[in-house]
Amino acid sequence: MLNADGAPVEFATVTLHHVKDSSVVKSEFSNEKGAFELQAPSGGPYLVSAAQVGFVRYWSAPFDLPAAGLALPSVTLRTSAATVLKEVTVLGQKPLFERQADRTVVNVESSPLAAGNTALDVLSRSPGVTVDGSDNLALRGKQGLLVIIDGKRQPMTGTELADYLRTLPAEQLKSIELITNPPASYDAQGTAGIIAINLKQDQRRGANGSVNLGYGRGKFGRLTAGTTLNYRRDKLNAFGSYTYADRGNYLRLNNNRAFYEQGRRAGGSTQEDYTAISSWTQNWKAGVDYNFTDRTTLGAELTGQAALSKGKGTNAVTLLDADGGAIRTLVSDAYRNAKTPNLTANLNLRHAFADSSNSRALTADANYASYRLSRQQGLASLLDTGSAPRQLLSDQTGHLTLFTGQVDYAHPLLHRRLLSGGVKTSHVESDNDALFLQTADGVTVVDTDQTNRFRYNETIQAAYVSFQQTGTRATWQAGLRGEHTTARGVQDVGNQRFDRKYFQLFPSASLKYAFSTKHELTLALSRRLDRPGYDQLNPFRVYLNATTYRSGNSALLPQTSYNAELTHTYLQKYTVGLSYSNMHHPIIIVVQPATATSRLILARPVNLTTQHYAALTLTAPIEPCKGWSIYNNVVFYYSRFTGELAGTALDRAKPSVNLSSTHTVALGEGWSFDLSATYQSPEVYGFITSRANGDVTAGLQKSLWKGLGTLKLNVTDIFYTNRNIATSTYDNYVENFTQRRDSRVGTVSFSYRFGGSQTSSRSRTDTAEEEKRRVGSGQ
Numbered sequence: 001m002l003n004a005d006g007a008p009v010e011f012a013t014v015t016l017h018h019v020k021d022s023s024v025v026k027s028e029f030s031n032e033k034g035a036f037e038l039q040a041p042s043g044g045p046y047l048v049s050a051a052q053v054g055f056v057r058y059w060s061a062p063f064d065l066p067a068a069g070l071a072l073p074s075v076t077l078r079t080s081a082a083t084v085l086k087e088v089t090v091l092g093q094k095p096l097f098e099r100q101a102d103r104t105v106v107n108v109e110s111s112p113l114a115a116g117n118t119a120l121d122v123l124s125r126s127p128g129v130t131v132d133g134s135d136n137l138a139l140r141g142k143q144g145l146l147v148i149i150d151g152k153r154q155p156m157t158g159t160e161l162a163d164y165l166r167t168l169p170a171e172q173l174k175s176i177e178l179i180t181n182p183p184a185s186y187d188a189q190g191t192a193g194i195i196a197i198n199l200k201q202d203q204r205r206g207a208n209g210s211v212n213l214g215y216g217r218g219k220f221g222r223l224t225a226g227t228t229l230n231y232r233r234d235k236l237n238a239f240g241s242y243t244y245a246d247r248g249n250y251l252r253l254n255n256n257r258a259f260y261e262q263g264r265r266a267g268g269s270t271q272e273d274y275t276a277i278s279s280w281t282q283n284w285k286a287g288v289d290y291n292f293t294d295r296t297t298l299g300a301e302l303t304g305q306a307a308l309s310k311g312k313g314t315n316a317v318t319l320l321d322a323d324g325g326a327i328r329t330l331v332s333d334a335y336r337n338a339k340t341p342n343l344t345a346n347l348n349l350r351h352a353f354a355d356s357s358n359s360r361a362l363t364a365d366a367n368y369a370s371y372r373l374s375r376q377q378g379l380a381s382l383l384d385t386g387s388a389p390r391q392l393l394s395d396q397t398g399h400l401t402l403f404t405g406q407v408d409y410a411h412p413l414l415h416r417r418l419l420s421g422g423v424k425t426s427h428v429e430s431d432n433d434a435l436f437l438q439t440a441d442g443v444t445v446v447d448t449d450q451t452n453r454f455r456y457n458e459t460i461q462a463a464y465v466s467f468q469q470t471g472t473r474a475t476w477q478a479g480l481r482g483e484h485t486t487a488r489g490v491q492d493v494g495n496q497r498f499d500r501k502y503f504q505l506f507p508s509a510s511l512k513y514a515f516s517t518k519h520e521l522t523l524a525l526s527r528r529l530d531r532p533g534y535d536q537l538n539p540f541r542v543y544l545n546a547t548t549y550r551s552g553n554s555a556l557l558p559q560t561s562y563n564a565e566l567t568h569t570y571l572q573k574y575t576v577g578l579s580y581s582n583m584h585h586p587i588i589i590v591v592q593p594a595t596a597t598s599r600l601i602l603a604r605p606v607n608l609t610t611q612h613y614a615a616l617t618l619t620a621p622i623e624p625c626k627g628w629s630i631y632n633n634v635v636f637y638y639s640r641f642t643g644e645l646a647g648t649a650l651d652r653a654k655p656s657v658n659l660s661s662t663h664t665v666a667l668g669e670g671w672s673f674d675l676s677a678t679y680q681s682p683e684v685y686g687f688i689t690s691r692a693n694g695d696v697t698a699g700l701q702k703s704l705w706k707g708l709g710t711l712k713l714n715v716t717d718i719f720y721t722n723r724n725i726a727t728s729t730y731d732n733y734v735e736n737f738t739q740r741r742d743s744r745v746g747t748v749s750f751s752y753r754f755g756g757s758q759t760s761s762r763s764r765t766d767t768a769e770e771e772k773r774r775v776g777s778g779q
Contacts, residue, residue, distance in 0.1 A: 001034040002076050008034025012052040019045040019062045041472040069416050097631040108173040112699030115712035115749040120165035127633035127660050135162035139192050141637040144530040146190030149197045157533030167281040167307045169224045169243050174200045181524040181565050184464040184479025188506040191528045191561040207231045208755020216747030220248025240286040251275045255737035268320040273545050275313030282306045295352040305342040315545040332546040336377045344369040358412045365406045373398040391439040398432040416470040423463045430456040434540045453492040460485050474513045481506040520569040532556040536605045550603040559585045577617040586611040588686035591728040608643030627666035641686050648730040656683035670703035688728050695722035709752045717743040
């Protein structure tokens with residue numbers, strides 16, 4: 001689909017009709033290149049129509065569809081005379097949520113709900129996504145997700161990943177893709193699926209860009225400002241962006257602990273923590289693409305982040321005897337400061353062997369990433385009895401480097417078949433150093449029990465092959481991926497080390513069958529794994545307060561899962577999905593005494609024996625009236641965990657439900673209104689049982705100056721219900737805790753686009769982005 005200037009027309013509605021009565025067989029939207037694909041039974045005769053506001057509807061001549069498929073010639077849409085005479089500019093907008101064959105797409109940039117928020121905020125309000133009190137992401141109630149940003153894997157998990165996503169402003173996001181059953185071309189990592197975050201990129205020709213400014217206020221202020229620049233001419237495209245964020249937040253944690261010996265209460269404590277956090281973040285990106293020919297494109301990109309956070313708070317602990325009486329009170333001041341400068345570099349090449357969109361294609365991708373950490377922490381404790389103060393100081397540094405190289409090849413065959421394959425190598429080096437000091441009575445000494453250095457190296461060699469057949473009614477795909485992993489971890493003090501070497505195969509298959517134009521059924525099968533995150537293996541302690549710390553676990557094993565999903569789609573809109581997973585050695589976060597007799601509490605990841613998971617997912621987008629659309633998503637799921645830890649045998653299960661409903665209302669005159677509501681019922685995850693929580697967020701948006709300016713206003717967590725309340729239960733220990741953040745925030749933001757408005761027919765793609773567009777698969 002092209003306009004009169006030869007530029008592609010995006011979001012045109014392309015419809016396939018029967019000639020005899022013009023009844024609709026199939027409808028699709030054109031993509032950013034103006035391209036579209038319609039699947040229908042062979043035969044005919046058929047007609048194709050194309051419509052977009054501001055253009056005259058196009059009708060093709062009648063044609064028959066052969067079994068091998070048919071490539072239609074380019075279509076040029078004529079500008080509507082009525083639109084020109086009235087000088088009306090019509091603005092198209094993607095729906096907030098799109099349900100595709102193998103994923104759900106969240107179009108972040110089109111929603112006022114993203115204004116002033118972070119990537120983690122947007123994720124937590126996406127269909128089926130939750131974030132627990134330990135900052136673990138879950139999709140449809142299942143943890144173990146791989147997060148990629150612009151096709152690049154993020155080498156972090158848990159709190160480290162959540163902190164990184166908190167520094168990524170939502171204003172930089174274009175879309176988020178939630179993929180529950182990825183094909184073989186993806187890394188096998190991610191037993192719960194993959195979250196693919198795509199950043200914005202301007203595709204207009206000439207010199208152009210945008211600026212944005214937003215300010216939000218909860219208990220603390222949140223300022224975000226940024227700009228994007230792009231220059232595209234002939235064969236060259238240069239682009240860059242910069243965002244600055246100054247954000248305040250707080251973390252409030254209340255808990256009640258009870259310790260047991262031989263079934264009787266032996267003591268306990270109550271605790272109140274409050275930490276005020278200030279963070280300053282700069283994100284930048286610069287890159288260039290050069291089209292040597294219409295078939296060959298070379299691109300390079302640098303992305304950087306400089307983040308500084310300062311946390312300062314207080315901790316009050318009351319120690320209790322067996323009868324619940326107070327023994328003593330401990331008052332602590334604490335601080336934790338961190339710097340996390342990151343840099344990534346990407347070089348990518350794409351070559352098509354012919355001008356046809358059905359051509360053989362070769363893509364190559366090379367990445368380098370450097371993640372640094374410098375963290376200083378201090379805990380000052382003072383007994384109310386007047387004892388001398390005691391202080392624990394730590395200085396931790398870390399440097400993680402990641403190298404990856406990947407080559408992929410796609411070869412279309414006769415009769416609508418596709419053969420693809422690729423190889424990938426990755427190498428990680430992680431070096432962490434920790435110095436702990438103790439000060440008592442004015443004397444400072446090195447804490448030799450905690451001071452250490454931990455180094456970890458990991459190399460993964462992978463290859464995959466995939467085959468796909470597209471028929472008139474049935475489309476099936478089968479793939480096989482093999483990954484060989486070599487890993488070594490070493491602690492200098494004590495010379496503790498481990499070596500691991502293993503090879504595993506990860507098959508995947510899917511079948512989609514169209515019973516009619518109204519009913520489709522899709523079956524997907526896969527085997528996947530989760531290697532422990534690099535931070536999860538690091539045994540160093542990070543103190544949360546005077547009596548609690550978290551650490552990694554160098555004894556962690558990878559978790560593997562077998563997954564099956566059956567989905568029925570009605571009218572290309574409504575879906576009902578059944579899914580099941582059987583996971584071995586599931587990795588979960590536990591909160592328990594550091595030793596059998598200790599009153600210090602440790603939060604760390606461990607392996608359990610098994611996890612059984614089953615889910616029923618319902619998706620119902622409805623339109624009660626013109627201009628009002630609602631996207632409803634419901635996940636009923638059941639999880640059962642088995643294992644043993646700290647003398648406690650575990651066999652727990654519970655049914656749960658996750659609900660989300662997002663309303664978008666076009667008010668006219670450039671105004672629109674969004675309302676999002678989420679609810680998570682009580683659930684069991686290992687030894688932890690959480691209570692229900694949810695939130696309601698509303699946003700208002702106004703388009704100005706023919707779409708060049710956009711004013712957004714939103715309020716998150718209006719009723720202040722987004723909090724984590726949970727209980728951790730063992731035979732010798734029970735803890736009830738409540739955690740809150742500064743989640744109710746009102747934000748106003750403004751963005752303005754400048755420069756040319758003509759869209760280029762090409763868009764930049766790296767290896768991962770190109771694979772996402774392969775028929776029937778993602779990366």
